[in-house]
Amino acid sequence: MKTLLCGVAFAALLTSPALADDAPQEVIVTLTREPVALSKVGQSVTTFDSAAIERSQSIYLKDLIARTPSVSIAQTGGPGQAGTARFRGAESDRSLFIVDGVKLGDPSMIGGGLNLGLLALNDVERVEILRGPLSTLWGSQAIGGVVAVTTRTPKRPFEAQMSVEGLDEYIVGKAGMGGKTGQLSWRLAAAYIDDDGVSSLRGGAEKDGFTQKHLNAYVHYALSDTSGLRARLARTESDYDFDGYNAAFQLADTRDTGFQDENLTSLGYYTQAFGGALKQTFTLSYNTTKRSTSDLANATAYPFEGRQTSFDYTGALTLSEASKLVFGASSERTQAIASGLNKRVTLNGLFAQWRQDVTQALTINASVRYDDHSVFGGHTVGQIAVAYALSPSLVLSSSLGQGFKAPSLYQLYDGWSGNLALKPEDATNFDLSVDYYGPNDSRLGVSLFGRKTDNQIDYDLSSFRYGNIARTQAYGIELEGETKLTPNVRLSGNYSHIIARDDARTSATFRNDLGRAPRHLANASVEWQATEALELGASVRYAGRSFENIYNTRRLDAYTLLDLRATYALNDTVALFGRVENATDEDYETAANYGSVGRRLWLGVRAKY
Incomplete structure (x- = not known):
């Protein structure tokens, strides 16, 4: 199955006309803390703009990022x-999620x-996914x-969007409005899931339901042409x-x-200074x-609170057209x-x-970070791309590049299992990518990567x-491709082969696969603008066999999911969609003994003004 998916995703590229000297379409990346062209980042990045997010019809962030290489969901x-996500085999809490520049997490x-x-993808207009470490910039x-x-920011004096989708047992509603007039920009958005x-x-026989209410408010006031204030509230x-x-x-x-x-x-x-040279x-x-869970079997409630x-x-x-220095400082105080x-x-x-453009073709990015933790002290990481x-x-x-993860408050202070002598985990990552661009807005990319993690924090049974x-350790290869078969039909796909395993020679699980880390992942998608008004699409996702845990005693079977839209x-x-x-x-199972959602039909309507 994985061979078939890989072939479908790349056949159109391999049989298309020879690649020409067409410049790649310029894509700007912002998770590097300062906007930079994707072709100058030096790492593997996938971006989804508002149009791509809308076409995907995804409700949850996990379903969108699952379309990208080397991402497995459980x-x-x-x-x-x-829910958890593994990036290139890295455990779920070894990856970072950021919303509007603010790091997410529950201490x-x-x-x-x-x-x-x-x-959920509430009022989101852009998602960027970088595979590999970026601890030098984000810690x-x-x-x-x-x-x-x-998230969305207003572009016009007044604008509004709304959508409702679902069927009799599930419904999602979203609404947002905002405006930009003179110095003031504002936006208010809400979402509801039942x-x-x-x-x-x-x-099991009994269904486990879910409801969610979300509210997001944004205000921007320009103090001058070069300075301003931004505030955001979300609940x-x-x-x-x-x-x-x-x-x-x-x-x-x-x-x-x-x-x-x-x-x-x-x-x-x-704010800006020196004629805009310093931002x-x-x-x-x-x-x-x-958060709190109620264990009805033992009539017990378990409350938790995390603050950051x-x-x-x-x-x-x-400094010049070819030289830029990005620098900064951060302070995080977390409480559990x-x-x-x-x-x-x-x-x-x-x-x-x-960041130095050595020539028009060659860009070098060199970064370093020093952190001081109130428990384990100082730590330094570096990266070059x-x-x-x-x-x-x-x-x-x-x-x-190097990445690190500080021990959590639970791992440090839990009364039964905490250990104040813990050091941060250290990871060293190397990757090499080649991207070919050609006619018909096509691209073919190949990436090789490897990562070793030392001092990884785990529960010691002794x-x-x-x-x-x-x-x-984890290493593997990623293949990506996309092309326009015709002016109205676009095909894209990716395939990832990942080996993620225990690398401690003294461990009883030495060379065992890490839990919930499939060795084979693949995606294929086709978008067809059938008429001026009608757009059709289909996506296939394949996840190979994996093990539930590092002991490799329980196998999770491979599965293939097909979505039509x-x-x-x-x-x-106004548009109708389904x-x-x-x-x-x-x-299928992504976690042992837990269920999954079967076939579902969604019907919806959305409007924008």
Whole structure:
């Protein structure tokens, strides 16, 4: 199956006319803290603009990023259940998620990560996914990858959008409006999800539902042509049912419930100096996550709260047309509150990146970061990335970089398993990419990558505490391609072969595959503008066999998902759309003993003004 998918994705490219010296379409990347052309980044990046997000009809961020190379998704059931993502085999809490420049995470979780299953694409206009480390610019967790989400900002004096989609057992509604007049820009958006769900327990009879309410507000006031203030408020309330463990400590079809309330507040100030040569941004943010689960079998509630206060400064100094220095400082104070735990730590960092266009074709990016943690002390990482355009149709990129992850508050301070002697995890990553650009807006890319992680934090069964006892490695190849078969038909696809395994020679699981890390991943998609009003699309996703855990005792079978979609524009304002998810009604697992969503039909309408 994987061979077939790979062939479908790239056949059109291999049989198209010979590649010409056509310059690649310019794409600007912003997760590098200062906008830069994709061809100069030196690392593997995939971007989705607002049109691509709309065409995908994705509701959740996980479903969008799953279309990109080397990303595997695991979820303990249907909508709203605990979700994780692995980037190039890196464990889920070793990748970083950013919304409008603010790092996301829940300090009260075991690994300090987040529940990706609750992260919906609410009022989002752009998503950027970088595969590989970027700790030199963003600090802890940016080992496997970085996902940067940008929400809508108004472009006109008044604009509004709304959409409603679903069927009898599930519905999603979104609405937003805003405007830009003179010095003031503003936007207000809301979203609502109500889903009856499926049984979290594989084969269970009782459905586990999910509801979510989201509100987002944005204000921008330009103090002058070169300075201004930005403020953003966001609140998300999620309620979900799930299947937990019964009195015999076995996963069962229980009626457990949970909720999670998230609040994010950020205030930013930007200014320019020296005729625009120096651009500066100051951002203060505060986000909280309150969650609780009710274990009905034991009549017990488990409340948790995570708080994160961050200050971030970024400066970008243009020394010449060929030289730019990006530098800055950050301070993060995180706090976890749970039963028997109320602790906080501080992580302060300094970073700098030099970007030099050595020639018109050659760009070098060199960066370094120093962090000081209130528990383990100082830590330094570095990275160098090179992009070289051998011709307008051939670009070579390579990077060698370090990433790190600070131990979480739970791993440091838990009364039973915490360990204050923990050091940060260290990862070293190398990748090499070649991209060919040709006629018909086509591209073919090949990437080789490898990563080794030392001092990885894991639970030590001999001491019953967390320790720096693990060592892992991952390496593989990614193939990407896209082309226009005709002016109205576009084909794209990717294939990834990843080996992610235990690399500690003294471990009982030495050379075992890491859990929930398929060796083979593939995507293929076709978009057809059938008429001026009608657009049709289809996507196929393949995930190969994997193991549930590092002991490799429980295998997860391979699966293939087919999605079909259509959009019909009634006029310039209103469009009807629909899709069939999992059209073949595949029965599959991404986490052992947990269910998955079968075939679903969605019908919707959206309007914009």
